[in-house]
Amino acid sequence: MADLSAFPITTRWPAKNPDIIQLYSLPTPNGVKVSIALEELGLAYEPHRIEFGGEGVKSPEFISLNPNGRIPAIIDPNGPDGKPIGLFESGAILVYLAEKTGQLIPADAAGRYETLCWVMFQMGGVGPMFGQFGHFFKFAADKVANNPYPMERYRDESKRLLSVLEARLEGRQWLMGDEYTIADITTFTWVEGARKFYGGADVLEYSSFPNVMAWVDRALARPAVQKGMDIPKRD
Structure with missing residues (x-):
């Protein structure tokens, strides 16, 4: 089982299955980009609803993953070299997922x-x-x-x-x-x-x-x- 204890966000929003991608988001135009990509790619993931405001995106736990205090963000327990990685900014996450799988982006x-x-x-x-x-x-x-x-x-x-x-x-x-x-x-x-x-x-x-x-x-x-x-x- 993957160890996500290095990510403080998991103390507030615990992972039920730490072996799959953890998605921290809301169904906004920015947020659904990542959930759609994960669905298109067929990757297993666990969504966590992060509200706006001090109890959500402005909380210390969320800021520890995204210093900018905006959704979406992810933790992939199987990142580069098999090590967990936390990512924020929807565009960066999409590029990462596309390159991780070799899908949704041209090969050339x-x-x-x-x-x-x-x-x-x-x-x-x-x-x-x-x-x-x-x-x-x-x-x-x-x-x-x-x-x-x-x-x-x-x-x-x-x-x-x-x-x-x-x-x-x-x-x-x-x-x-x-x-x-x-x-x-x-x-x-x-x-x-x-x-x-x-x-x-x-x-x-x-x-x-x-x-x-x-x-x-x-x-x-x-x-x-x-x-x-x-x-x-x-x-």
């Missing part, structure tokens, strides 16, 4: 690096911009009622990013063509999140991006996606 170097370009496009663009749009559109609308600039800024940048995806997906099933990769997983979850969680489809004019929406629907039809989108279980 050129394809791998092109995939990583699109992963970074999401991490540096789609995630932050969609997240800020959602904040001002759904959660802080009353605070900017007399100043539309914040919401408009992030709305317009989110639409620009959607146009980049729209062009990329012209004639392609997935971002890398015929191959479904971590680039798709890390990105479509945010596009769907802005529609389902933030209720921003009309404001972001999703109907103007048919390639994007068809791509999201293809992803949502995958059994592993349908399961992973609800892990850890919603209240």
Whole structure:
């Protein structure tokens, strides 16, 4: 049995089976990236629901695994050289899982690096911009009622990013063509999140991006996606 005692997070959220991957997450656009990838890869894992705030992501135990205090994070008891490893940042976790299994990323170097370009496009663009749009559109609308600039800024940048995806997906099933990769997983979850969680489809004019929406629907039809989108279980 794997020894995870070096990870303080396991004192607050004990592992029932320390021999499998421990996932610390919530079903948010960032969180479900990892649960979806784990389902797609068929890797055994144990999910732990980590709430926002001082009893969850801001607790000392969680901070010991992710100093940034954000979900998701994982512990893999079978990391490099067979030693346990703790990881945070959804993009880094996806790359790790893809390389660990040799799946969800092209085998050739050129394809791998092109995939990583699109992963970074999401991490540096789609995630932050969609997240800020959602904040001002759904959660802080009353605070900017007399100043539309914040919401408009992030709305317009989110639409620009959607146009980049729209062009990329012209004639392609997935971002890398015929191959479904971590680039798709890390990105479509945010596009769907802005529609389902933030209720921003009309404001972001999703109907103007048919390639994007068809791509999201293809992803949502995958059994592993349908399961992973609800892990850890919603209240």
